Amino acid sequence: MEEKIKNVWEETRELSLGTTPEIPRLETPPTPLEFLRDYVSPNKPLIVSSSATLHWPATTLWSSPDYLVNTLSSSPVSLHLTPSGNADSLSPCPHSSLCFASAHVEKLPFSEALSKIKNSGLGENCVVAYAQQQNDCLREEYSALNGDVEEDIGWATEALGCKPEAVNLWIGNEFSQTWFHKDHYENLYAVVTGEKHFLLLPPTDVHRMYIRDYPAAQYHYSKDTGEFKLELEDPIRYVPWCSVNPYPSPATKKRDLARFPLYFEGPKPFECTVKAGEILYLPSMWFHHVRQTPDSRGLTVAVNYWYDMRFDVKYAYFNFLQSIACSGFDDVKDEENQCLKSCDDPSASNVENGSDMAHLASGYDSEVSDDVETHDHSACP
């Protein structure tokens, strides 16, 4: 079975995606028909050069030192706080195994939030702050900035036949990164300042992500002590999540390479850097891991447009592929399941459905597979 699954990885690359890690790039935006035929239908990523956003006021305004603070002033915004990484990603849980850890979220005036983001990763008590509330936040919390970008990506809207379901703003620095995961949306991801570095794997590579159920946990940050506490949810709730960290630390590298051979020994992930002004089409269901490089003032600012995806035959095929056990996968899964069992004994009713069908009914605000952040362990002391 492992050979048949590996054949899918190879055939998808040979027929459609290409066998090198590069993502196709267009100097001018595609027509709606080209976008649909050459990228959305074959579920294939694309980068469009900065010609796509030249007319956005944001491309000049948002780089200016004071514009964001002056515009948003004291508007309350949601800030995600984590210690040395591990928000909505895997972290050692209180009872020694791994858990799916969510950030501490607090509402505070934008000027304070921005200051915390700029100071992320610095100082003795390492706190990493990331403004990345994925609940249509650009049109809600950040509505004062909404007029600085297009309300949708015209050619994508026409191709997909609908307006964006959500438009999200992301403000962070190099200490925040996004753990491997997938979204059930067609994603148009525009970088406004700084750069984003993506690792991308197609949905056909699902076994290479070693998706398993992890108990959900939450960071709680105390202003008084300046410390984080990670607590398992009660009652326990399980979240299916990607196990692979593509950049393991020297200390864990050998172990990770042995535990996740399908990832580390398989075809190289697709890789790209999206620069200021450029737009990445990140197709639905693609696994993506994101790091960022800030601009000269220490910020990376991006806007992403989530369009509803079509749940058609590709989705049914994906579910079938995912349902097939792969020997290289299952050996490790058994080992990991043992590990999880030692953490707690989940009751069946609290285990989330590992199938993607579980997400179909949920909106973006409760979507467990939304973009998430984590912090590089090596960044903080």
Add this chain to the structure above:
Amino acid sequence: MEEKIKNVWEETRELSLGTTPEIPRLETPPTPLEFLRDYVSPNKPLIVSSSATLHWPATTLWSSPDYLVNTLSSSPVSLHLTPSGNADSLSPCPHSSLCFASAHVEKLPFSEALSKIKNSGLGENCVVAYAQQQNDCLREEYSALNGDVEEDIGWATEALGCKPEAVNLWIGNEFSQTWFHKDHYENLYAVVTGEKHFLLLPPTDVHRMYIRDYPAAQYHYSKDTGEFKLELEDPIRYVPWCSVNPYPSPATKKRDLARFPLYFEGPKPFECTVKAGEILYLPSMWFHHVRQTPDSRGLTVAVNYWYDMRFDVKYAYFNFLQSIACSGFDDVKDEENQCLKSCDDPSASNVENGSDMAHLASGYDSEVSDDVETHDHSACP
């Protein structure tokens, strides 16, 4: 495994195709973008009403009694002759098992060919004639008729980004039918006179077709004796072909229902009648079985446009699904393989590759999965 495969059938219907046998119908042609987004990308059939071909001269000219004969006069055309059915379909082979039988093909003046088609299924020596050379024949043998139809289907050409690879003419009567098979083309199938009755199964239902390797054989017709002789090719050559006859005779019905439970006990096939003037979009890789009803002069005339399909992730998923053994399938396969072995002992080098990859390099003229004809056993004495 059987349950997982059945889940794909169900999920594809629930998410995308619908759970009833009906094919969606549009009263006016779709825009290229709608066609691409709502039908080609999700690999979903569509019927467009006769408004799509109202402007074709063929819709009036080809129904007139003498037009075809007057226009083509003595042009030589290729006519496919079979006895009581079984051309490019399964037939008992000379050594008692089943083979993949191809028609006797002869070139003769159109007026003679037309007369043989009209007399198909009649008389003592049953001969069924069908003009259906699928080698771009409308633009070659029948080029005198070419100006009576559009050279392409405009909205399909724009959506798919290419002109048709082949345009074929079909002239037959109710005694010819097309055995279940699939094509590696996007197919726009326009009925000009008479009606065509399609049974359609999506590619995800591949196991329900019980595709197996059958030895290729050829009909030879003798004008002197008025008899057909079926001969196995030498050296032997194997062709992967669908085993299911959806309309078994009373004599074979019980056996067929027991041998092909995945077909007969699974979801009903999609079903439609395409009337004169209407166009069926028959998506690439869909299995189709076709019967026809003639017009008042005893003919069904149709034109189909084959556009290159994209071999993208859907195709890789299909190959994976097809590679997975299904218990309900394999039990019968073993039994059938035994049956085939008794017919001859194939050398490995002569067995065709059952995978679709074997067809990728081949053009339409050598494509084994092209549309084929067979004749209903019950029609002739």
